[in-house]
Amino acid sequence: MICPRCKKTLVVEVKDGEKIDVCRSCGGMWLHRHQLNNLLKESGGDVESCSIDDNPHADPNPVILCRECENTKMKKVNFLDYSDIIMDYCPSCGAFWLDRDELSKMRSYIQKIEDGSHTVTNFSGYSLLTKLSEIAYSIFR
Numbered sequence: 001m002i003c004p005r006c007k008k009t010l011v012v013e014v015k016d017g018e019k020i021d022v023c024r025s026c027g028g029m030w031l032h033r034h035q036l037n038n039l040l041k042e043s044g045g046d047v048e049s050c051s052i053d054d055n056p057h058a059d060p061n062p063v064i065l066c067r068e069c070e071n072t073k074m075k076k077v078n079f080l081d082y083s084d085i086i087m088d089y090c091p092s093c094g095a096f097w098l099d100r101d102e103l104s105k106m107r108s109y110i111q112k113i114e115d116g117s118h119t120v121t122n123f124s125g126y127s128l129l130t131k132l133s134e135i136a137y138s139i140f141r
């Protein structure tokens, strides 16, 4: 597979038991459906479906085409809706493209939620709590 950002060949690396296509040049990674959930097991929920919405999200990185589904434009989605970690998502095959450091940002975001260090002072904080209860709910479904 070729990197959608810098066109270098992706190499397979094993992270937490998942075989993932990573770009050693730009630090991005290609995740098939379910791989993001598997990498972020500590969230205890379905972070993939909790991140997909129809709102437009601004991102300095250009829109890319899915590497698996020819000519399908990937959508910009906001990780867990309110994190402002914007990733690329293919609505056709469910793949995600993560740019450099996005996975570690996601991990620290989840960590902060668990620590309760996110201040809930505004609407977006309130919605985050709503989202978290949805995630908690999905565990017991």
Ligand SMILES: [Zn+2]
Binding pocket: 003, 004, 005, 006, 007, 008, 023, 024, 025, 026, 027, 028
């Ligand atoms: Zn790259």
Ligand SMILES: [Zn+2]
Binding pocket: 066, 067, 068, 069, 072, 090, 091, 092, 093, 094, 095
């Ligand atoms: Zn696709």
